[in-house]
Amino acid sequence: MRLTVRDTKEEVGNYIAEYIVKRINSFKASKEKPHFVLGLPTGSSPLPVYKRIVKLHEEGKVSFKNVITFNMDEYVGIPRDHPESYHTFMFKHFFSLIDIDPKNTHLLDGNAEDLYKECEDYEAAIKAVGGIDLFLGGIGADGHIAFNEPGSSLTSRTRIKTLAYETILDNCRFFNNDLSAVPRMALTVGVQTVMDAREVVLVVTGQNKALALSQMIEGGVNHMVTASALQTHPWALVVCDEDATNELRVKTVKYFKSIERVQDEVEAKYGSATSSRLGLHKATAAVVQQLYIISRVQRRI
Numbered sequence: 001m002r003l004t005v006r007d008t009k010e011e012v013g014n015y016i017a018e019y020i021v022k023r024i025n026s027f028k029a030s031k032e033k034p035h036f037v038l039g040l041p042t043g044s045s046p047l048p049v050y051k052r053i054v055k056l057h058e059e060g061k062v063s064f065k066n067v068i069t070f071n072m073d074e075y076v077g078i079p080r081d082h083p084e085s086y087h088t089f090m091f092k093h094f095f096s097l098i099d100i101d102p103k104n105t106h107l108l109d110g111n112a113e114d115l116y117k118e119c120e121d122y123e124a125a126i127k128a129v130g131g132i133d134l135f136l137g138g139i140g141a142d143g144h145i146a147f148n149e150p151g152s153s154l155t156s157r158t159r160i161k162t163l164a165y166e167t168i169l170d171n172c173r174f175f176n177n178d179l180s181a182v183p184r185m186a187l188t189v190g191v192q193t194v195m196d197a198r199e200v201v202l203v204v205t206g207q208n209k210a211l212a213l214s215q216m217i218e219g220g221v222n223h224m225v226t227a228s229a230l231q232t233h234p235w236a237l238v239v240c241d242e243d244a245t246n247e248l249r250v251k252t253v254k255y256f257k258s259i260e261r262v263q264d265e266v267e268a269k270y271g272s273a274t275s276s277r278l279g280l281h282k283a284t285a286a287v288v289q290q291l292y293i294i295s296r297v298q299r300r301i
């Protein structure tokens with residue numbers, strides 16, 4: 001797992017937006033795999049990401065013509081056109097502002113007649129398009145990813161979940177602070193559904209996420225902090241702002257910042273080849289070799 005720290009939530013949004021746009025633009029469509037498949041979250045933290053992607057789209061720097069999306073979750077029992085439904089959120093802040101074909105956007109239907117079948121069909125739909133290439137996620141104050149509340153199985157798949165009281169309290173701000181108006185249940189992709197994505201990027205901003213961030217990065221893999229499962233993902237990136245680092249050890253933050261500095265040096269030296277994992281691997285190997293040679297020369301001196 002990599003951690004990238006930026007000063008503000010806007011900078012976090014810009015960084016992730018540009019990262020995702022780069023991925024979409026470097027995707028090579030083929031007959032077998034004509035679409036880039038993107039997993040998406042709702043919440044206040046990803047808003048700066050969507051804002052920046054929309055801007056890049058307006059500037060003609062990215063198109064969503066060959067992108068398919070799957071959202072992480074949706075409340076059960078509120079109308080699709082409710083101002084706080086995740087359907088409304090996604091169309092308002094993203095889908096209506098880009099050139100995506102609405103047929104290519106997928107959201108769970110929290111009003112489906114058979115909610116179990118809805119969840120099974122969602123997993124099947126993800127599978128049918130070859131899995132998710134990049135899953136963008138947020139984190140709850142209790143460390144949940146999507147709506148996988150504490151105690152969720154780390155091998156869970158799309159299903160119905162009862163929301164934790166902490167999450168209901170957190171989300172109350174979106175429902176005019178009326179606790180009774182917040183839905184008590186949701187449909188959510190499982191931890192394993194997220195883990196199956198080829199790449200996962202997590203947006204973590206604000207002081208209220210600091211404890212969850214330290215638990216997911218410095219604690220062990222634990223079902224009480226479901227986002228910690230990402231520690232075992234082969235390609236996970238967490239991007240946070242300074243406020244969210246408040247509970248991390250200074251050493252942890254310094255460590256990840258140093259990794260980023262070295263990577264920047266490598267990229268400056270080896271250029272765009274490093275944007276691919278293979279390129280980065282080769283470049284890193286070359287740098288390691290150089291450092292080894294330098295250290296031997298120094299020892300002789």
Ligand SMILES: N[C@@H]1[C@@H](O)[C@H](O)[C@@H](COP(=O)(O)O)O[C@@H]1O
Pocket residue numbers: 041042043044045046072073137138139140141145146147167
């Ligand atoms: N189901 C969503 C999560 O996917 C999201 O990560 C979380 C944090 O939201 P916010 O970014 O508003 O703090 O809210 C909800 O619980």
